[in-house]
Each structure stands twice: as C-alpha cells, then as structure tokens.
Amino acid sequence: MRSNGVLDARERGAMLSRLATERFDVLVIGGGITGAGAALDAASRGLRVALVEARDLASGTSSRSSKLVHGGLRYLEQFDFKLVYEALRERDLLVSRLAPHLVKPVSFLYPLYKKVVERPYVGAGLVLYDAMEGTRRPVPHHRHLTARGALKLAPALAPARLAGAMLYYDAQVDDARHTLTVARTAAAHSAVVATRVSAVELVRGSDGVRVTGARVRDEESGHEFTVAADSVVVCAGVWTDLVHELAGVRAGYRVRMSKGVHIVVPREAVQADTGMIVRTEKSVLFFIPWGERWIVGTTDTDWSGDRAEPAATEEDIDYILGAANRVLARPLTRADVIAVYAGLRPLVATDDEADPRGPKSDKGSKGGSKGSRGFKPTTKLSREHAVDVPAPGLASIAGGKFTTYRLMARDVVDAAVADFDREVPGSVTDQLPLLGADGLAAVQAGAGRLAEDYGVSRAVVEHLLGRYGTLATEVLDLIRAEPGLARPLADGYPYLRAEVVYAVTHEDALHVEDVLMRRMRLFIESADSGADVAAEVSLIMGRLLGWNRRKRAAETRRYLDLVAAEPTVPAIGPGSARDAALAGATAG
Ligand SMILES: Cc1cc2nc3c(=O)[nH]c(=O)nc-3n(C[C@H](O)[C@H](O)[C@H](O)COP(=O)(O)OP(=O)(O)OC[C@H]3O[C@@H](n4cnc5c(N)ncnc54)[C@H](O)[C@@H]3O)c2cc1C
Numbered sequence: 001m002r003s004n005g006v007l008d009a010r011e012r013g014a015m016l017s018r019l020a021t022e023r024f025d026v027l028v029i030g031g032g033i034t035g036a037g038a039a040l041d042a043a044s045r046g047l048r049v050a051l052v053e054a055r056d057l058a059s060g061t062s063s064r065s066s067k068l069v070h071g072g073l074r075y076l077e078q079f080d081f082k083l084v085y086e087a088l089r090e091r092d093l094l095v096s097r098l099a100p101h102l103v104k105p106v107s108f109l110y111p112l113y114k115k116v117v118e119r120p121y122v123g124a125g126l127v128l129y130d131a132m133e134g135t136r137r138p139v140p141h142h143r144h145l146t147a148r149g150a151l152k153l154a155p156a157l158a159p160a161r162l163a164g165a166m167l168y169y170d171a172q173v174d175d176a177r178h179t180l181t182v183a184r185t186a187a188a189h190s191a192v193v194a195t196r197v198s199a200v201e202l203v204r205g206s207d208g209v210r211v212t213g214a215r216v217r218d219e220e221s222g223h224e225f226t227v228a229a230d231s232v233v234v235c236a237g238v239w240t241d242l243v244h245e246l247a248g249v250r251a252g253y254r255v256r257m258s259k260g261v262h263i264v265v266p267r268e269a270v271q272a273d274t275g276m277i278v279r280t281e282k283s284v285l286f287f288i289p290w291g292e293r294w295i296v297g298t299t300d301t302d303w304s305g306d307r308a309e310p311a312a313t314e315e316d317i318d319y320i321l322g323a324a325n326r327v328l329a330r331p332l333t334r335a336d337v338i339a340v341y342a343g344l345r346p347l348v349a350t351d352d353e354a355d356p357r358g359p360k361s362d363k364g365s366k367g368g369s370k371g372s373r374g375f376k377p378t379t380k381l382s383r384e385h386a387v388d389v390p391a392p393g394l395a396s397i398a399g400g401k402f403t404t405y406r407l408m409a410r411d412v413v414d415a416a417v418a419d420f421d422r423e424v425p426g427s428v429t430d431q432l433p434l435l436g437a438d439g440l441a442a443v444q445a446g447a448g449r450l451a452e453d454y455g456v457s458r459a460v461v462e463h464l465l466g467r468y469g470t471l472a473t474e475v476l477d478l479i480r481a482e483p484g485l486a487r488p489l490a491d492g493y494p495y496l497r498a499e500v501v502y503a504v505t506h507e508d509a510l511h512v513e514d515v516l517m518r519r520m521r522l523f524i525e526s527a528d529s530g531a532d533v534a535a536e537v538s539l540i541m542g543r544l545l546g547w548n549r550r551k552r553a554a555e556t557r558r559y560l561d562l563v564a565a566e567p568t569v570p571a572i573g574p575g576s577a578r579d580a581a582l583a584g585a586t587a588g
Contacts, residue, residue, distance in 0.1 A: 005188030005435050007508035010544060016218060018192050020225040024050045026416055027214060027229035029199045029243055032062035033175070033402050035235035036182040037409030037429075042233075043189035044432055045413070045425045050227055051191060052216050054198035055308070056514045057183050060237050062402065063176035063518050064310075064343025066262065066286055066298055069094055069103050069403045070170035071132065073110075073277070074284050075383065076125050083384050085132045087403045095171050096138040098406075099434045101469030102181060105139040106172045106289065108275040109154050111327060115163035119144070126168050142168035154272035158329040167274065172288060175402055176518035177467060178434075180507055182405075185435045195508055196220050202232060202247035202394065211247060211393035220510070231416040234396035237346040238307045249390035255398045256349040257304065261316040262297030264339040264524050265332060270294050270324075278327045285323045291494075293338065293525060296324055303344055310342040339524040348386040348399035387411050392419065406430070436469025443470045454479060456486055463494040468502075475502050490533045495520045500540040510545075512537050512559040529566065534559040 031053025150165035385400030522530030
C-alpha cells in the first residue's frame with residue numbers, strides 16, 4: 001500500500017492509534033536524518049515500518065550541521081579515502097537524481113598563502129577529490145586561480161599575503177528540510193511517522209531475550225503504550241548510549257559528543273561571490289552562502305552537557321571570529337552576528353577513545369566542553385559509522401555524516417533484518433527520488449507559466465520550487481483557495497503564510513518552534529529569531545489545530561521563552577543586531 005507522504009498534524013490521533021495497534025517489521029527510534037533514512041530504506045523494501053521521534057523531526061543534530069553535502073576535503077589529509085569516496089558518490093547521487101530540488105552545488109574558494117608548498121599539495125588533493133567523483137559529474141571540476149582572480153571572486157579577502165587560490169565544488173542542503181522530506185518519502189511508502197513520541201523502555205519477547213518493540217510515551221499527553229515490532233533500530237545520534245541503557249545492553253562502540261558552533265552574519269558583511277574554506281590550526285573554517293546570509297564555522301570540542309541544548313560559549317564565538325578575521329580585509333565583529341547555533345556530532349569511539357567520564361544522564365554534567373584531557377581530540381576521530389546488534393531484535397547505528405545517511409540507513413536495516421525468517425529484498429534507495437524530485441526539470445522549465453496560472457510572481461514560484469520541488473504546486477493550491485496566504489510571513493524574508501499552513505497539514509508541525517526553527521529557518525536567519533512573527537504563526541496554526549485564544553497565547557509564549565532562553569544570546573553581547581531586534585519583539 002502506498003500513501004501520499006502527507007504528515008498531517010491534524011490526524012495525529014489516528015496515527016498514534018495505528019502505532020499502538022499494528023504490528024511492525026521494524027520500529028525506528030529517532031527522527032534525525034539517520035532514522036528518517038532507515039525508515040525510508042526499510043519501507044521501500046516492502047517492510048511495515050514505524051518511526052518514533054521524541055521531539056520534532058531533525059530537532060537534534062540534523063538541523064544544526066554545516067549543511068554541506070560533501071566528501072570532506074580535510075578527511076583526505078587523514079587518509080580516510082573510503083569515507084571521502086563514498087560521500088562524493090552520495091553527493092552526486094543526491095544532486096543529480098535523488099534530491100536535486102534540495103541538494104545544490106556550491107563553489108568554495110580555498111585561498112593559498114604559501115605559494116611554493118601549498119599549491120601542489122592542495123592541487124593534488126583536489127585532483128584526487130574530483131577523480132573520486134562518479135561518472136555523472138553533476139558539479140564542475142576544480143580550478144586554479146591567481147591572487148588577482150581570487151580577489152575578483154572574493155574581494156573580502158585581505159590581499160596582503162594572498163598567493164593565489166583554488167576553486168572547487170561541493171553541495172549544500174537545508175538539513176532539516178531534507179530530513180523532513182526523507183521522512184515524508186518513507187510515509188509515502190506506508191511508514192507510520194510519529195513525532196513527540198519517546199521510546200522509554202525496550203520490550204523483550206516471551207523468551208526474555210529478543211527485543212520485540214518499545215514502550216513509548218506520547219510527549220503531548222503523557223500517555224504510554226507499547227509498539228510491537230520484529231526488530232528495533234536505534235538511530236538516536238548522541239542519545240544512542242541512553243537508548244542502549246533502556247535495553248540494558250552495551251554496544252560494541254560508544255558515542256562521543258563533539259560540539260560544533262556556527263555563527264550567521266549578513267551577506268554584505270563578507271563580500272564574495274563564492275563560498276570559502278580556510279585552514280585553521282586544527283581543522284578548517286567554512287564561509288557558506290545561505291540566502292542573504294553567511295553561515296561561518298565550525299568548532300570541534302568535546303561536550304558532556306545537555307544533549308538537547310548544546311550551548312555556544314564566548315570562546316567558541318571568539319574562535320570563529322578570530323579564524324575568519326585572519327583572512328578578511330574588513331574584520332567581522334560581534335555586532336555583525338545575527339545568530340549562533342550549536343550542534344553535537346555523534347562520533348563513534350572505541351572504549352579507548354570514548355569520553356573518559358563514561359555515559360551521562362540525559363542532562364549530562366554541568367561541565368560542558370571541558371575535560372577529556374589525554375584522549376584523542378574529536379577532530380581526529382573518524383567520521384565513519386558503526387553498526388551493531390547488541391541484542392537479538394535490536395540493531396543500532398551511530399557516527400557517519402549527513403552526506404552518507406543513505407548508506408548508513410542501508411547498513412543498519414541490513415543488520416536489523418539479517419535474522420528474519422523470510423527473504424528481505426536489498427536496499428533500493430539509490431533508485432528512489434525523494435518526494436518533490438520526480439519531474440522537477442519540467443516543472444522548473446514551466447515556472448513562468450505556473451506563476452501566471454496561480455497569479456503569483458516568478459520569484460515566489462522559484463522560492464517554492466527550491467524548498468518543495470514539484471510539491472510546490474500543493475502550496476500554490478493553498479494560495480489559490482485563499483489568496484491572502486500568498487502574503488509574506490515576515491518582511492524581508494521569502495517565506496509565505498501558505499507555508500505555515502502547509503507545515504501543519506503536510507509536514508507534521510505541532511508547535512510554533514517546529515515552523516520557525518525547522519520548516520522555515522527564521523530562527524537562525526532573522527536577527528530576532530522570528531520572535532516578531534511568533535504570534536502570527538500561532539494564529540495560523542491555531543485555526544487548523546483548533547487552538548483557543550489561551551492556547552495560542554501559550555504557544556507564542558513557549559516560542560518566545562525558547563528564544564529568550566537560547567543559550568547563545570548572552571554570548572553575542574549587548575549592541576548586537578540580534579539583541580536589538582529581540583528586545584523590540586519581546587517588548588511588543
Ligand atoms: C556542527 C556540525 C556540523 C556538521 N556538518 C556536517 C556537514 O556539513 N555535512 C555532513 O555530511 N555532516 C555534517 N555533520 C554531521 C551530521 O549533521 C550528523 O552526522 C547527522 O545529522 C546525525 O544525524 P542522526 O540522525 O544520527 O542524529 P540526530 O539528528 O541527532 O537524530 C537523533 C534523534 O533521535 C531522537 N531521540 C533520541 N532519543 C530518543 C528516544 N528515546 N525516543 C525517540 N527519539 C529519540 C532525538 O530527538 C533526535 O532527533 C555535522 C555535525 C555537526 C554537529
């Protein structure tokens with residue numbers, strides 16, 4: 001049976017009752033990119049699949065990455081050739097076939113400062129990088145640039161020591177939107193996808209050995225029930241060790257948390273027509289074009305604090321500004337910073353490499369990023385993934401990269417079904433375009449006519465195509481039915497009111513933060529984190545979800561509290577564009 005991939009928040013009750021009453025072949029725990037990928041992989045093999053996510057889809061690491069779909073140039077230096085090779089193949093598959101509406105090529109300028117040594121070294125790396133690509137080559141080859149050529153593309157660079165540059169290509173993605181689209185594609189293959197449902201206990205069968213499902217809690221109502229499944233797949237990222245504890249098992253690998261911080265600055269703060277990558281002492285720093293902004297980062301430090309709310313520190317922000325300013329003619333200051341976000345890499349470690357303080361409770365220790373002295377730095381830990389079957393009926397996976405999620409999903413589902421007493425087909429996701437990808441070229445070619453037919457501007461159609469692919473017509477249908485929904489949600493941003501409606505009716509948005517943080521990215525794009533439009537979003541959502549005035553006010557307040565509690569706010573400091581905007585929004 002195929003459904004249409006609609007995740008309608010208004011039908012959550014029916015979906016929960018399916019979870020409680022049906023028996024599944026595979027229950028996936030975790031709705032980040034790995035879990036969404038595993039649900040899609042299993043469902044598209046004809047298995048009956050359920051996915052439970054404790055909060056919102058992509059609310060963990062999968063909305064807080066650098067948003068690159070890349071081989072990872074720096075991993076060549078670590079001789080991690082297999083990882084780079086696989087990641088580049090995945091990048092090309094996503095750009096050309098599986099998700100061309102979401103994963104788009106982006107160029108990076110690599111400035112060179114030591115003429116004699118650096119150019120042959122970096123050049124050789126890029127020859128290898130390009131050679132590892134598949135035959136399809138959806139992104140161009142690298143090029144050598146003179147210093148003058150580099151400054152033409154990136155006038156922001158300080159010319160003083162610049163000896164030249166390389167220009168190479170990778171790809172970028174809205175990580176949260178991609179995760180959501182993978183989950184919706186799984187739902188289109190009949191997977192039951194439930195958000196704000198936590199696994200609180202793993203259930204064993206009558207033999208007391210095999211894991212046969214999970215006790216789960218609906219976080220909206222507190223109601224608990226059991227989901228029955230032949231196999232449980234743990235895709236819980238940095239929470240993996242805690243889920244293993246629920247089953248009283250210990251996997252053959254451990255998860256070590258490494259925090260990565262990014263800052264967001266306006267496009268005009270750094271004049272360049274290309275992304276940039278610069279070397280730092282320990283790793284690299286990216287300037288990633290993001291609409292009218294730059295995402296600049298990242299850091300890589302041990303973390304042992306709260307898994308749900310990793311906090312950026314003054315030190316993190318100073319480090320990023322310092323590393324950026326080493327190459328910029330006009331330095332970035334804190335006043336340029338619109339937003340800061342932090343994410344946690346779920347790196348796999350052997351017992352020797354694991355955090356010496358051992359597994360922590362969900363809140364972690366207060367200590368944050370200090371400690372782990374004497375242990376391998378997180379920058380040096382492999383980005384490859386590890387799969388384990390710590391108990392019969394229980395498969396788990398961690399590590400890896402966003403870019404390689406499809407391979408990770410394939411591997412963990414293979415492990416989960418290995419002892420099934422029936423033949424399960426192999427993975428087919430390399431041939432399965434995500435929702436919105438099929439027929440994209442024709443819809444893009446007809447963008448002008450779509451704009452005329454729906455009475456909207458060409459820019460609106462292009463904005464929607466870039467976010468929903470061919471499903472853009474579903475958003476346009478909402479506008480046709482209610483033309484007022486064509487109005488922008490916030491001045492100066494491309495998002496429409498219709499997209500808030502769509503987030504509820506098709507994308508399972510249950511709260512204001514689901515819309516402003518992940519369905520659209522005002523939380524990191526706008527200086528006030530979207531606080532100014534929270535009440536409007538609550539109003540639109542409330543009409544669909546039956547919220548009365550009190551509930552609407554509570555939802556708005558919940559979002560404003562979240563923004564105010566955002567641990568990064570004080571880190572930016574008074575006088576920043578963000579603080580001024582936020583003060584205005586919360587005072588109003
Ligand atoms: C700063 C940074 C930059 C990065 N940049 C890149 C990049 O540019 N390119 C790239 O390829 N990779 C990048 N990565 C890596 C990539 O983001 C991660 O590998 C990937 O997002 C991890 O996804 P995940 O699904 O495994 O984990 P998560 O996204 O964290 O998902 C795990 C989910 O499990 C849920 N969960 C936990 N416990 C339970 C439970 N008991 N019941 C139900 N649900 C539960 C959580 O709520 C969470 O949503 C970056 C990572 C970081 C931190």
